[in-house]
Amino acid sequence: MEALSNLVAGFSVALTPANLFWCFVGVFLGTVVGVLPGLGPPATIAMLLPLALKLNPTTGLIMLAGIYYGAKYGGSTTSILLNLPGESASVVTCLDGYQMARKGRAGPALGIAAIASFVAGTFGVVALMLIAPPVSRFAVRFGPPEYFALMALGLTMVVFLAGKSMIKGLLSAFFGLWLACVGTDLFTAESRFTFGQMELLDGIDFIVASVGIFAIAEVLANLEEQSGFELFKTPKGIRNLLPTWDDLKQCRFAFVNGSVVGFFIGVLPGAGSTIASFISYGIEKAFSRHPEKFGTGIPEGVAAPEGANNSETGGALVPLLTLGIPGSNTTAILLAALILWGFRPGPLLIHENPGLFWGLVASMYVGNILLLLLNLPLVPVFAQILRLPYYTLYPMILGVSIVGVYSVSQSLFDVWMMGLFGLLGYTMKKLDFPAAPLVLAMVLGDPMERALRQSLMMSQGDLAVFFNRPMAAAMLFFALVLLAIPLTQRVRSWRVRAVEQEL
Amino acid sequence: MKSDLVAAFVLAGFGSFVIHQALQLDYADQFGPGPGFIPFWVGVGLVALSFCLIYSTLKAAWQRAEKAPAARPPAKVLGAWAGLMAGIALLKTLGFFVSFALLSVSLVYLVDRRSLASAATVGLGSAVGFYLVFRLGLGLSLPAGPWGF
């Protein structure tokens, strides 16, 4: 019950008018920058750092954290409406979210995204509050072999994303793995596939590739259709503007799945929200009663990844606040801010500054409610964007893509790459190669290779390192089980077909 | 079907290129895989899967002998893409807002065949809107032309 009294004290901090105001500023700005690809929380927090340093530290931290989780809400908007991932974690939301929009269900999709974000975001805060210290011990035990197992588990999701032809899905994944190889090899500092280009030394940025493959390719494909066709069915009536009760009921499992998966992956330094959203989408599909409907625009396909990437925020704050260990760029700059305020982030931070921690936790409950109140009324407004004639819409999509990709690292080279990926994405679409396995492999390839090599360095080349450690072994086993599910389904369908042919 | 065969051959060629490049990196380190390990197997996977694709395509064609329309990207798409790339090429000299306006106008006018008036409205409107939102609102630094924006 100590947590409860602390939380009450925290709310008394979070609900002062000044803190409430800055919390709103943070989540509002977060939503805005979340919409734009490339311009993400780290850059925004960096921009606002001088301002935040002038505020009282708790207030400043409340605002900066608001930007962090607010951006997760905003990221889904353009993914759903324009197939333009506003953030790397929102790539998965494109798969079903955009298809829902094309069916005239943009409103429900945006609504589901907001509600899933709220549910999972709140779950993340509760978990942060209640189990941060034990969970941080779990995170620390997660060594390279466990990371390898986790990434292998993630990569099995390819079979769920492959679409009609497994061969094409795998080809697409292998191409993604190759893209992940481009750049500097961490262990030897050697260049791989950089073609002498300095800009490729750090590899290809994921957001550059995914904006090209999703947004630009979609524009090109839509231009090809006969002019005057109706791209988006216009939503009619107020009932189609928000998710129905049935939609929400369908998403029950997805809310839970997204919350739990997102939080635990968030806790691990270096895993990240993109991986969290892919894995929770894959799990959702693996255990669904109608896996074939994924990718055609169903609410669970939006709820699971959106939930995961919001719950991840709570998870990512665990190592930051309990150990002073940043797991991502955003948490790194929050760490820097804490230091500049004069705090000493580390194992003693919460103990020595309970007001800061509980004020932040309470403000995150408040912030999530503010975000829901901010986002739900905007849903019908955003959905109206699709009423614009396409010829006014697509120049804007191209413009936002260019601005967003350029903001990743102020590099024109990246914008060129985005154009090339656009053509690649269009060609893949024409030839029925699925894009999702490519981006999945691109996200996972690098951490997986790294973890494999780190593990074998640790064990001096002994492969037993993957089986002696219970967590790693369990995840590898789970990966095999997931691989087996579609195989058994396939065998069953072959049998059915064989029986039908005999008849 | 024909397009699948072409894609498969292109990917097989690309896979061989990857293998070739990977062989110039060390396959193994002291204890485990070296920098060339993953690229090598990625290349092998690409080549192997391409042959699977060729095989399954030919088998399907043999069984069904269906005639799929040759997938050739229509001029409109290639034109739009070339326009985009030209727009990107102009970013450095003309700055973002001017090249974006030019890109929008020419896409809507030439590719979408709308009237010049509506093309100009869309192009100028979105460029001005972008300026207000991204430059003045968010204070982003974007490529600038000689006139400072």
Place this chain on the structure above:
Amino acid sequence: MRRTAWAIALMVLCSYAAPGWAQGFKPARPVEAVVHTDPGGGSDVFARAIADMLEKEKLLPQRMNVLNKPGGSGATAMAYLIEKKGDDHTIGFFTNTWLVVPLTRKEAKVTIHELTPIARLVLEPMIAVVKADAPYKSMTDFVEAAKKNPGKLSQSGGSVTAQEALYRLVIQKATGAQWNFISFPGGGERISNLLGGNVQLLMAQPQEISEHIRSGSVRVIAVLGDKRLAGFPNVSTTKEQGLNIPTLDQARGVLAPPGVSREVVQYWEGVLGKFVKTESWKKYLADNQLEDAFLRSQELAAFWTKQTELLRGLLQEAGVKLVR
């Protein structure tokens, strides 16, 4: 936000007013400070802290805006500075990686010697830490243990060209001990793998790990180099422990694009010379356990040359392929 609009207006005005300054130099518009890391990275945080202090101490008549040019471990930022040739409103924040990258990567088209040195500000010493329940009390204990079990112990760190990798190399060479070096891209993972017992040794900058030392979860076994640190007066140096190795402290400082005039260099030397005497800077150094190591332009150029040669030799021994 509105400030940007003002800045543009100012910029236009000033471009006409430019011939006005006959002698001396003073920034007439915001100064752009280029760093090679993303927001939140080491160099970025350092530059932002300095920008903040310069503003508080009113040493700069204009704002200093940090511009992130990540990519190629510094290569992109250096190339950008070359493009800005002669621009007297741009500066850059360098680190050791700006010296190393041109040596090892043929994609890097620029060496640091082509840029204009302004001032070195700090040296960051490194310390060696182990988990609190590990048996090693000093670096020599660890070395002895590694000798008894060659290849059984591991150290976490960054890339093979990072300082901690080079320290391992020189200690191994001096003692004949053998242990593994496992690269992790993020500082957080390096620490969490030490805490989780996956590796046994970590070499880090004091401020990265000081809170874990304070909470008692890790123990410092040595200061690398020959000078004890004020923050850990009881920890002996590797030199005192009988390990004869060179000091490879990370240097941080300021440089400018090529082709800027002498006045600009002198102006910055003056500003930074005053800056390193301020209280806020002294407090910052103490908080972050950095070593004040101010050097002016000419001495900095000599330091670059010397350090490059030292690193070249070490990298060669580490088996890294050199391209220059």
